Amino acid sequence: MLSEHHFALIKQSLPLLANAGVAVTEHFYTRLFSEQPELKHIFNLSNQASGKQQFALFAAIARFATYLDTPERLAQLTAQIANKHVALQIKPEHYPIVGANLLATLRTLFPAEFTPEVEAAWANAYGIIADLLITAEAGKYQQMQNQMGGWYGLRTFYIADMIEESAHVKSFYLKPLDGKAVANYVSGQFITVSVHIPNTEYRQQRHYTLSGRIHNGYRISVKNDGLVSAYLHQCPLGTELQLAPPAGDFTLRANQKPKVLISGGVGITPMVAMLEELITQASPVWFLHACQNAQQHSFKHWLVEQQALNNTLICKTWYEEGDGADFSGRMDIDAIALPLTEADFYLCGPEAFMRGIYHQLIAAQVSPNQIYYEMFGPHSDLSA
Structure with missing residues (x-):
């Protein structure tokens, strides 16, 4: 347990993490990868280059510390982070490594503020956070392995088919190499694809949303806009890939409310x-x-077919350029009548797009509790 004194010290020093600048995060990851280069097989190196991962780690730790006295929010954050971690195959032995480098970084760069007393408080808090995540992740690993068709770690699949969905997006139909059953998934979840791209030193892991059900396999739909996605787009049929089991908490809530699904691009x-x-x-x-x-x-033609078959489905589109959509320019939710107070709203797409839609919904008196969203990459708070 965290003592009241330690909790007060954590609160006082939160700005060290909440406002951590580039110098702090760069120092941390340089130190971490220098001492444990094998962790480059786990971390998304593209996010490292952009700075997204560095910011996300420090922001997440700050949020954990903020929620230590708010059990409900702490449980929600723990579940969210645990889902990402099991998809990346984070193990208990990784936590002491990250913790030691985190404390060493703050000790080095903030020698005046990060006193031995403050460090002791943060070490205590980090231990509590690590224990929460390790426990949650152990349960998820066991659940994944024990379900019908489930597995632990990485499993070999191959590309059985691929279909062009649009100018930059292909759907890949992935089948297990061993021919055995595969685990079921919940709509909105993702799988992690692990590949070793030729002429690169480290394996790369990426999350790709499961875009549709196929017999004894998975379908992912990938936009050609990054290192791993570009590699997948040039792979021939039969290429073998390593997959972690389905994971993620961006799923439909079990209620009878109307649903509004809002997406941008490959979202x-x-x-x-x-x-x-x-x-x-x-x-x-x-x-x-x-x-x-x-x-x-x-999926334009598929959506047209579904709308023709289902009178409870309303589809509306916005194109920034050219003809063929219901509206031109950027999405404006005021353009159509929506059940603003009754519905659940699900958002996915580029962060700037989702942030804009989130604030449109809030301005329209939609409660934040009605809005759910998924990030392609490190999590960020859209309300900020």
Whole structure:
């Protein structure tokens, strides 16, 4: 347990993490990878280069410390981070390594503020945070392994088929190399693809949303806009990939409320999976999508077919350029009538897009408790 004195010291020193600048985060990861280079097989090195991962780690630790006296919010954050960690195969032995480098970084860069007393408080708090996550992750690993078709660690799949969904997005149909059953998943979840790209030193891991159900396998739909996605787009049929089991908590809430699915660009992928589930029910669904133009509108024909077959489905599109959409320019939720006070809203897409839609919804008197969202990458708070 964290003593009242230690908790007070944590609160007083939170700005050290909450406002951690580039120098702090760069020092931490330089130190971490220098002492434990094998961790580069786990961390997304593209996010390292952009600074997203560094910011996310320090922001998450600051949020954990803030919520230590708020059990409900602490439980929500623990579940959210644990889902990401099990997808990346984070193990208990990684926590002491990260903790030691975190404390050493703060000790080095803030010698005046990070006194031995403050360090002791943070070491205590980090131990509590680590224990919470290790316990939550152990339960998820066991659940994944014990379910029908489940497994632990990485399992070999191969690309059985691929289909172009739009100018930059391909769907990949992945089947298990051993031919055995695969674990079920919940709409909105993702799988982690681990690959060793030729002429690179470290394995790369990326999360890709499961975009639709296929027999004894998984479908992911990938935009060609990064190191791993570019590699996948040039892979021939039969290419073998390593997959972690399905994970993620961006899933439909079990209620009878109307659902509004809002996506931008390749953020359409979890929405397609969710819609596959929702169209079997009687509740009304609004499917709102924005993209650059008709050539980049993934799953367009499938959505047209679904709308023709389901009178409870309302689809609306926005193109920033060209014809063929219901609206031109950027998405404006005021353009259509939505059940603002009754519905659950699900958002996925580029962070700037989701942040804009989130604030539109809040301005329209939608409660934050009605809004759920998924980040492609380190988590960020859209309300900030």
